Amino acid sequence: MNKKIILFLMACLLAGCTQTPKSTPSNVSWQTHLQQLNTLDTWSFRGKVAVITPEDRHSLNIYWQQLDDEFHITLTTFIGGTVLELNKTKQFTEIIDSKGKHYYGEDTESLIKDLSGLVIPVQALQQWIKGNPANASYLLNSNNQVLSLSGFDYKNIPWEITYSDYMPTENVYLPKKVGLKQQDIRLKFAISEWEIDPR
Structure with a gap:
């Protein structure tokens, strides 16, 4: 193998390959995109989630399958x-x-709180994880996708959410990297694959 290629691969490994490819810009309006998100109620995604608190940090694989208001989540x-x-x-x-x-x-x-001591806004996340700013104030990026939002879970606890990348899935753009913050709790999602209507 060429020595330059070997050095490049080693540099990537040492740096963690931190450069993130950006999604192809969407050419749909915000109103059209929001309508797509509002009608998207059957989906699944795979990826990784990091749960970070002052005391600990856990990184796990996550699979989330949603069917209307019902869902199944597996952490491995x-x-x-x-x-x-x-x-x-x-x-x-x-x-x-x-x-x-x-x-x-x-x-x-x-x-979840009784078992783990963590406050996780699962109810609101059913919309927020899609990039849908339901019941929240928000800012858009140049591609008419949500860049950040400030919202409350159903117990009126405030959350700050940021979206750093999106990916095309069939005819809709869905988040690739999502960060949530509430006081000293942080959740980081790195989504590798979305599937629409996975029944």
């Missing part, structure tokens, strides 16, 4: 071990931990 380690499964139906929320123990509750976010 980088070697494939299941850390948590979350199933939300119209009737209740079920969480299965890494030991296979089942927990049930009517309120998804309260159940």
